Amino acid sequence: MRSIFEQSRAGRRGVAFPRLELPAEAWEVAVLPEGLRRAAPAELPEVAEVDVVRHFTRLSRLNFGVDVGTYPLGSCTMKYNPKFSEDLARLPGFAGLHPLLPQLRRGGLLAQGALQVLHDMDLLLCAITGMAAFTMQPLAGAHGELTGIMLMAAYHRDRGNAKSVVLVPDSAHGTNPASAAIAGYKVVPVPSRQGVMHPDDLKPLLNQSVAGMMMTNPNTLGLFEPHVKTIADLVHGVDGLMYYDGANLNAILGQVKPADLGFDIVHLNLHKTFGTPHGGGGPGSGPVGVVEKLVDFLPVSRVGRRADGTLFLDYDQPKSIGYIAPFYGNFGVILKAYAYILALGGPGLKRVAEHAVLNANYLRVRLSARWPLAVDTPCMHEVVLSAAESAQRHGVSALDVAKALIDFGFHPPTVYFPLIVKEALMVEPTETESKENLDELVAAMERIADLTESDPESLHAAPRTTPVGRLNEVEAARKPDLSYRGACFG
Amino acid sequence: MDFIPHTDQDRAEMLAAMGLESMEELFAAIPPELRARSWELPPPLGEMQVTERLTRLAAMNAHGLTCFLGAGFYDHFIPAAVDAVIRRGEFYTAYTPYQAEMSQGTLQAIYEYQSCVCRLTGLDAANASLYDGGTALFEAAMMAVRKSGRQRLVVCSSVNPIYRVMLRSYTANLNLELVEEDLSDPARAAEFIDERCAGLILQNPDFFGRVRDHGGCFAQARAAGALSVLACNPLALALVKTPAEMGADVAVGEGQSLGLPLSFGGPYLGYMAVREPLLRAMPGRLVGRAQDAQGRQGYCLTLQTREQHIRREKATSNICTNQALCAVAALVYLSLLGKQGLIELAEINLAKAAYARSRLTAIPGVSLVDEGPWFNEFRIALPIDARLAASRLIDRGIAAGFPLGRYYYDQPNHLLVAVTEKRTRHEIGLLAEALQAVLEEYPLS
Known part of the structure; x- marks a missing residue:
């Protein structure tokens, strides 16, 4: 265009x-x-x-969003985004509020409603995860990870620990090792067996240099890590901290609290678990919660309550890691997640996890007849398939399957992730897709399986229904054209 | 209220298909001893109740305050068409455009946004956005460290103090040396720019609203092999000499002034642009133009081998989610204003600030701290503590500015005043009258 x-x-x-x-x-x-x-x-x-x-x-109109159709992009939790919270974030009392107002003397009294939102969210997220306190400041999930690792570093510095290593499972999101590296740590990968981590594989890697371990649970294969408590005990045994990547918290809402599993630090993705829109790539929000022994290290400022009941911003935290964002986080996003949590309440959040897991297992059972599972066990909120066989036998790769799904009117699943699965197709339906939508997705995947055998060439040519076909990404990277160089017409 | 469409019959059929009898069995993989022992959350509410509650909370925040508060975050007018565009579900309910064929809308918009950032800064390539101005500054600093292999970052003390405290926090565990000095005099800057310096970080207009030419400092940095980083308010770039013209290698900044609401601190927009040789060292997503097999033009994410999902711990940054929708908002805003409109808007900001300056400095005891030129913000010295004055003016319905004592302990009486296009002549007059009245209550000893 x-x-x-x-x-x-x-x-x-x-x-x-x-x-x-x-x-x-x-x-x-x-x-x-x-x-x-x-x-x-x-x-x-x-x-x-x-x-x-x-x-x-x-x-x-050249874009596909959750409002257009089913978007089973694994790990990204593309659930329906409620409309009323969009209106609420735009109320002038919120949208027009200058972030520095509370820093003027008595200005905090003029932002009590906003501080109440932050304060309530802190308590709600603590109740959901079992943590002792949250900072709402991290501006996205990966930013939460970086904040979490900085908290880890501050804890060890405070205790005089000389630590240099962060352990990361081989199934982890790329942001985990990248965040640990940016915070100054060496990253050591931990192998998995049958998709989950085993304490025996961890033991040889544990020593006094280990600052902590980052884990996603359920992991990126959609599997609950059954040995998590033993693993946490082992890591704690070398005074390491356990970091919970909350990308998949939506699977266990109301069922399990990360604190009970032995985690010390968690980040949540409000844009995944709590239904705020993904915005075509952002903005997100990645609040970080910690157990009691880490509360003093949280970023400044924190919302406190005075004796007279009013709320204020507390900057007096000598052990704090300091400022990781200019103010109080992506407030507009936090507000939408707040509205979402209030609407669903405890029972609704529990239903989210139940139906996310129901939908994923329904797809698992229906799809596994034609598409091999990466690990053949019941899953949590997402299921990982492998197109390795179809790639080998018929030359139809995970990418071909993804592109073919586009022509059936679906957004494809995440492909080629997790890295430990060959030709991975990572499907996360979320709880907001109806049975009919899932049945249609299954029908499309079955049709693609048929075509894999009968007419693989047609799949290589997909998608055909889009304004452009597959783009030559190699050429685009070789000679990058990143901005319009022409003059404006006229 | 929830957003789950399943009927009892759906659930029964789905469970039957997998040979289960209850929803509870879905969680059989979780060891019983790890199950939550409590779940103390509030009961569900209807849309109407939540709306009532949040409307009440919104009303507890000050609205109707006349805002002269800036300090890097400004009360600008936002044309209605900006929100009309970004409220389209096709834009805001999509995710990162990994599947290019069905994401051409986001991709082309980001490409056009990148183009606008290049045109504003004069630099060669811009990324698809970072979280905010402060994190963008940190990313630029890390780029300087990686490119130079050096450990010292030299930062001018007139760079936004919020960004500087962020930089201090981020580098605490990284064995880097952070030098924060007043470098407004290039001769003084020379003391700190040598072969140990990874990057020189300046801001224009600076935190005090002053517009300067940093060409001299950046020439020294270049000679010393250090990267030159300039933080800029993009609205000011409508008028002011560009980062490229001043010799900067990297421009970063806060894009909030381009059509994003203040929203109590976010979501905002970090922008970043670089000279061509730094392209592959840049963090964040990039959109490039590409062709399909039939020769049709399209757009896709490109140079992804820099990024965390491919390079993991060797990536240029850990960023994944960015501020895409905010970047689209900025693009719509820039398109609406256009080449002439942005210049005129910047001139109105400049003129209104000039008028406010003349009104405020006419008050006995009030003086300007700096010499011009300025953009839309300036600092004044009061005869009393600026926090006290600001607090008294809040009682009169005016957020008069930012008392600088909070970040600059030697400036307790200095107030930073921002004047955008939204402030009328009448309101500027009210500020002057109110400030004068407040000062008259505190006779000079």
């Missing part, structure tokens, strides 16, 4: 800001000296409001 730049015509305007009100002399001084001015104007498009609205409406 033509870019917004190509639709530009010199002199055309979208929104105008008329020059009003000021005395003439104010305009005269409002000129930067020549040496500080940019040589030429930034060549932004010149378009009318109607052009802008049509351009982006047309672009939106």
Whole structure:
């Protein structure tokens, strides 16, 4: 589709800001000296409001979202995003609130509603995970991971521990090792057996240099780690800390609390577990919770309550790791998750986990006749299939299956992850998909299995129903074209 | 209330298909001793009750305060079309565009956003966004460390203090040296820029609203083999000499001023742009143009081998989720304003701030701290503690500015005042009158 730049015509305007009100002399001084001015104007498009609205409406129609159809992208939890919370985040009392207002003397009194949201969320997330306290500041899941590892480092520094290693299972999300590395740790991978971690594989890796271990549970194969408590005891035995990657908390809401499994630090993805929209890649929100012994290290500020019942921001935390975000997190996202948790309540959250697991196992049972499972056991909220056989026998890879699903009107599952499964297809239906939707997905996958045998070529040519076919990514990376270089037209 | 569509019959059929009798059996893989012993959460509410509760909480926050508070985060007007676009479900209920064929909307929008950031900064390549200005500054600093193999970061004390405390927190475990000095005088900067310096980090307009040419400092950095990083308010770039023109290698900053609400601190938008040679060292997602087998033009995520999902611990950053929807909002905003509109808006900001400056400095006892030029913010010295003055002005319905004593202990009487296009001549007059009245209550000893 033509870019917004190509639709530009010199002199055309979208929104105008008329020059009003000021005395003439104010305009005269409002000129930067020549040496500080940019040589030429930034060549932004010149378009009318109607052009802008049509351009982006047309672009939106080239996109697939949860509002369009089933989006079983494993690990990403693409559940339905309620609409009412969108309205609530836009209430002027929230959307118009300056983050520095509470830092003015008595300004905190003018933001009591917002502080109440943060305070309530802290308590709710503690009740959900069993942790002692939460910071709402991390701006995404990976940012929560980095915060968590910084907390780990602060704990060891405080205790005079010389630690240099973070253990990460081979099935982990790439963000785990990357976060540990950015926080200054060496990453040592832990192998898994039949998709789960075994204490005997961990023991040889444990020594006094281990700062902690990062675990996702259920893990990225959608399996609950049965030895988690033993593993936690072993890690604690070398004064290591257990980190819980909350990417898959949606599977165990109301069933299990990470604190009971021996975890010391958890991050949650509000945009996965608590139904806030993914925004085409963000914004997310990644609050971090800790057990009692780590509370003093949480980032500043924290919401406290005064004797008179009013809330305030507490900056007096000498052991804190400091500031990991400018203010109090992605407040607009936190607000939507808050509305979601209030609406569902305890029983609703429990139903989320039950139906997420029900849907995934239903798909497992229905699909496994035609698509081999990565690990042939009941799963939790997602099921990982392997296209290794179809790739070997018929030349139909996981990517081919994914692209074929697009033509059936589905967003594909996550492919080639977890890395330990060959030709992985990671399917996470979420609890908000009905049985009919799942049956249609199964029918599409069965049809693709048929085509794998009868007409594999047709699958290589998929997708055919989209505005573009498979793009040449190798060429795109070899000669990157990352911005529009042409002039604006007109 | 929940969003689960299953009927009793659905559940029965699904359980039967897998040979189970109860939902409880679905969790058989979890050892019984690990099951939660309590689940103390509130009862469910209807949409109406939640709406009532949050509406009440929203009303407990100050609205109707006249806002001269800035300090890097500004009360700008947002045209309605911005929200109309980003509320389309096709945009906001999608995820990262891994499947390019069904994500051309997000991908093309991000490509156009990247193009706009390049045009504003004058640099060669921009990423698809980072979380906020502060984390973008940290990512730029880490790029400087990686590229130079050096351990010292030199940061000017007029870089937003919030970003500087973030940088301190992030580098605490990294064996890096952080030098924070007033480098507004290039001669002084020379003391710190040598072969040990990984990167020089400056801001323009700086935290005090001053517009300067940092070309001299950056030339020194280049000669010393250090990376030059400039944090900029993108709205100011409509007028001000670009990071590229000043010789910066990396531009970063907070994109909130481009059509994002203040929203009590987020979600905001970190932008980053670099010179071409730094492209493959850049963190974050990148969208590039590509062709399909039939020669049709499209867009896809590219240069992914830098990223965590491929490189794991060797990635340029751990970032995964970014601020895509905020980047789309910024693009819509920039498209609506356009080439001329953004310039005019920046000029209005400049002029209104100039007018406020003239009004405020006419008050006995109030003086300017700095010499110009400024953009839309400036600091004034008061005869009394600025926190006290600001607190008294809140009683009069005005958020008068940011008292600098909070971050600069030697500036207890300094107030940082921001004036955007939203502040009317009348409101500026009210601020001046209210400040004068407050100061008159505290006669100078």
